[in-house]
Amino acid sequence: MTLVHKAGAAAGHPAAAPRPRKSAMKRRERTVGFLAVLPALVVVVGFMLYPTLFALYISFTKTNGISFKWVGLNNYVQLLTDPLVHTVFINNLKFLVSIPLVIFLALIVSVLMFERIRGWKYFRVIFFLPNVLSAVVIGVMFKQLFGYYGVVNTIVVGLGGERIEFFTNGSLAIMVIILALVWSGFGYQALLLLSGLEAIDPAVYEAAALDGAGWWKRLWYITLPNIRRVLGFVFIINVLYTFSSLFGFVFVMTAGGPGYDTTTIDYLVYLKAFSTSNLGPGAALAVLLFVFIGILTVLQNRAFRIQED
Amino acid sequence: MTSLNSRVRWPIFLLLVLMAATIIYPLFFLVSSSLRTNSDYLNNPLGLPSSISFENFVVIWNTYGAGPAFLNSLYVVTIAMIITILLSTSAGYALAKLPVPGAKLITGSFVSVMLIPGQVLILPIYLMLSRLGLVGDFSGLIVVYVATSLPFAVFFLSVSFRAIPDELLEAIRLDGAGFFRTIRSLILPVGGSSIATLAVLQFLGMWNELLYAFILLPDDSKRLLTPALAQIGDRYLNQQPLVSAGLLLTASVPILLLVLASRYVMQGLAAGVSR
Incomplete structure (x- = not known):
């Protein structure tokens, strides 16, 4: 591993020697400091910064990966006028339905957890559990649960219904993916909200209790307003998640189908980049997605900050 | 909000158990179904294994x-x-x-x-x-x-x-x-x-x-x-x-x-x- 080599060399000559003068020591400290950062810097510049610029370049070309022909904004113009991209973008918007569901459940759990009920430490670990699992594990699990011979269909048949083919119908497939999203997200977000609740000054509650405010009143007038910053943050990560992290779920559950009914932008990037001979449009779509996410983050940040003032 | 009386604490506990169960059940289902044979599973997907076998793990590890x-x-x-x-x-x-x-x-x-x-x-x-x-x-x-x-x-x-x-x-x-x-x-x-x-x-x-x-x-x-x-x-x-x-x-x-x-x-x- 050349990386390890560099790390070793970076700090190979510290200390020792008779104590030098102040400025020489300062200079040597700067050298040591720089050498200590260097390996990480080289790797990040080489395998993150450079590829990002490379992706930007590819997005302006027509290329098979070997020869590059500059086409200017052509790829972008084509993407923005492509009806498929529009359809897929609307698919992404459909997944936004998961956000109120996730936040609602997370709020319930966090408010309940805040009561420090017995065994709350175990509850914390349980609610955290889906967060350590891969989207692949969760996706395949839900595909199984909603499969033709899965648990859900067993219950449906038990209740006298017909087996439902969840994954041959676009809307049903999206619904199952949304359920998977909710399942995997609400526990973790409940813990985030809980940390917001714990930051509220207990004196506020004591004052409210003295005023005779009931539990519901306190929830509505004290608890919720006091955690709006965390709520805003949770909202933002959910939106980002909807636009950038559905790939794993879509990949294992539907492969974007039926047709393009469950294809999301991040999955379309993968399709365009790895199943066509022209890589330019795939790169352009990835850049567009990145820019879109960036703008969204800035706007949402601003919106929640304005509420703060 | 620690001033809640114990009359309200039980419903809260039960509600939390219910929420936790929605997370645990799918995982429990994985464990239970992984220990069954395919035909035993198809007989009754919701049931428990009729006999426990680790065969699936051996097969998936060695052959798949x-x-x-x-x-x-x-x-x-x-x-x-x-x-x-x-x-x-x-x-x-x-x-x-x-x-x-x-x-x-x-x-x-x-x-x-x-x-x-x-x-x-x-x-x-x-x-x-x-x-x-x-x-x-x-x-x-x-x-x-x-x-x-x-x-x-x-x-x-x-x-x-x-x-x-x-x-x-x-x-x-x-x-x-x-x-x-x-x-x-x-x-x-x-x-x-x-x-x-x-x-x-x-x-x-x-x-x-x-x-x-x-x-x-x-x-x-x-x-x-x-x-x-x-x-x-x-x-x-x-x-x-x-x-x-x-x-x-x-x-x-x-x-x-x-x-x-x-x-x-x-x-x-x-x-x-x-x-």
């Missing part, structure tokens, strides 16, 4: 490639995690406590690339690695994992190392300690829990990663576990007990980490947000 994939994952992820920790400890300490020229610029660029999604990087990285002949080679994926983990790792460690009191650093320096000894006998013991948190977070992230692992290791013989499971789940969906066994095998390492190192995982709770 999950065994080698498990070992491949362990190998790649462990090495990538160790390199990430080494590089980010060194860089994090320097940025926190040493006069690094251009420190602001370096920190700034690390923070700004942190948000770049895999979809942007995968295509150029694939082209770069294939030019270097590293597509299909573990070392290519390891470098990519290290590179994509580093921005967050360096940022995280430099923030937590900043809390180490300067007097301690001054004392050990007067003692004649250089860079390496400072890291070994001061940074590691004092900042150990941050490093452990980071190690667990990175391990989980890499273990669960799909896109890079799937694209950069296209040969079946070198598959990592997460992409291998995606394929098993696709090809053998009608053999649910078998797929359940594969799911449990893949989930076993993260779950084990969560149970054994829950302190560190939980500490990473707030930090993991910035992923």
Whole structure:
């Protein structure tokens, strides 16, 4: 591993020697400091910064990966006028339905957890559990649960219904993916909200209790307003998640189908980049997605900050 | 809100149990179905195993490639995690406590690339690695994992190392300690829990990663576990007990980490947000 080599060399000559003068020591400290950062810097510049610029370049070309022909904004113009991209973008918007569901459940759990009920430490670990699992594990699990011979269909048949083919119908497939999203997200977000609740000054509650405010009143007038910053943050990560992290779920559950009914932008990037001979449009779509996410983050940040003032 | 009387506490407890059950049940279902034969499962998918057998695990490990994939994952992820920790400890300490020229610029660029999604990087990285002949080679994926983990790792460690009191650093320096000894006998013991948190977070992230692992290791013989499971789940969906066994095998390492190192995982709770 050349990386390890560099790390070793970076700090190979510290200390020792008779104590030098102040400025020489300062200079040597700067050298040591720089050498200590260097390996990480080289790797990040080489395998993150450079590829990002490379992706930007590819997005302006027509290329098979070997020869590059500059086409200017052509790829972008084509993407923005492509009806498929529009359809897929609307698919992404459909997944936004998961956000109120996730936040609602997370709020319930966090408010309940805040009561420090017995065994709350175990509850914390349980609610955290889906967060350590891969989207692949969760996706395949839900595909199984909603499969033709899965648990859900067993219950449906038990209740006298017909087996439902969840994954041959676009809307049903999206619904199952949304359920998977909710399942995997609400526990973790409940813990985030809980940390917001714990930051509220207990004196506020004591004052409210003295005023005779009931539990519901306190929830509505004290608890919720006091955690709006965390709520805003949770909202933002959910939106980002909807636009950038559905790939794993879509990949294992539907492969974007039926047709393009469950294809999301991040999955379309993968399709365009790895199943066509022209890589330019795939790169352009990835850049567009990145820019879109960036703008969204800035706007949402601003919106929640304005509420703060 | 601790003033609640005990009359209200029971419903709250029960409601929490109910919510927790929605998380536990699917996992319980995986365990139960993985221990059954396919025909026993089809008889009554909701039932418990009529007899317990570990056959599915043996089959998935030996015949369906999950065994080698498990070992491949362990190998790649462990090495990538160790390199990430080494590089980010060194860089994090320097940025926190040493006069690094251009420190602001370096920190700034690390923070700004942190948000770049895999979809942007995968295509150029694939082209770069294939030019270097590293597509299909573990070392290519390891470098990519290290590179994509580093921005967050360096940022995280430099923030937590900043809390180490300067007097301690001054004392050990007067003692004649250089860079390496400072890291070994001061940074590691004092900042150990941050490093452990980071190690667990990175391990989980890499273990669960799909896109890079799937694209950069296209040969079946070198598959990592997460992409291998995606394929098993696709090809053998009608053999649910078998797929359940594969799911449990893949989930076993993260779950084990969560149970054994829950302190560190939980500490990473707030930090993991910035992923």
